[in-house]
Amino acid sequence: LLVIKFLEVYERSFCRTIETLVDIFQEYPDEVEYIFKPSCVPLMRCAGCCGDEGLECVPVDVYNVTMEIMRIKPHQSQHIAHMSFLQHSKCDCRPKKDVKNKQEKKSKRGKGKGQKRKRKKGRYKPPSLY
Numbered sequence: 001l002l003v004i005k006f007l008e009v010y011e012r013s014f015c016r017t018i019e020t021l022v023d024i025f026q027e028y029p030d031e032v033e034y035i036f037k038p039s040c041v042p043l044m045r046c047a048g049c050c051g052d053e054g055l056e057c058v059p060v061d062v063y064n065v066t067m068e069i070m071r072i073k074p075h076q077s078q079h080i081a082h083m084s085f086l087q088h089s090k091c092d093c094r095p096k097k098d099v100k101n102k103q104e105k106k107s108k109r110g111k112g113k114g115q116k117r118k119r120k121k122g123r124y125k126p127p128s129l130y
Contacts, residue, residue, distance in 0.1 A: 015048040015057035015091050024069065027085055037070035043087050050093035061090035 022043045024036045046059045064084045072078040 013049050015046065015050050015093050017044045017088050017091055018047050019043070020045040020047060022085070024083070028083070033073060035072040035074060037072065041067055041069070041085060043085055044089065046088045046091035048091070052093070054096055055093040056096045057091055058094050059088035059090070060092045060094075062086050062088055 019042050021040045022045065023040045025032065025039075043065070046057050048057050050057055063086075065087050066082050066084050068080050069083045070078060071081040071083075
């Protein structure tokens with residue numbers, strides 16, 4: 001039985017660049033009329049865990065890479081196209097953006113206390129059991 005040591009697991013799971021297969025349609029969502037060969041490309045992207053739930057692994061340095069992709073328009077044409085993709089070269093753990101938004105929303109809720117909320121029309125209220 002092979003057991004991978006904690007330190008190795010921790011180091012390998014921490015926020016870093018790693019080769020990731022990315023679907024071309026994810027990068028080019030408006031080009032649905034084409035079929036791409038290959039349909040996904042290997043790109044260096046940030047992934048991994050940060051030591052805190054409030055942090056996320058994000059790119060801090062990026063660059064473009066150009067790849068030759070077969071671009072097929074069914075029953076019409078096909079050709080090799082040069083397509084540009086974003087690669088990540090450096091990652092860091094930064095505060096999550098959605099955490100800030102949630103805190104802002106919470107602070108807005110407290111305003112106007114004492115006012116009753118209007119009930120939505122047509123909303124079903126189950127009969128009380130007690």
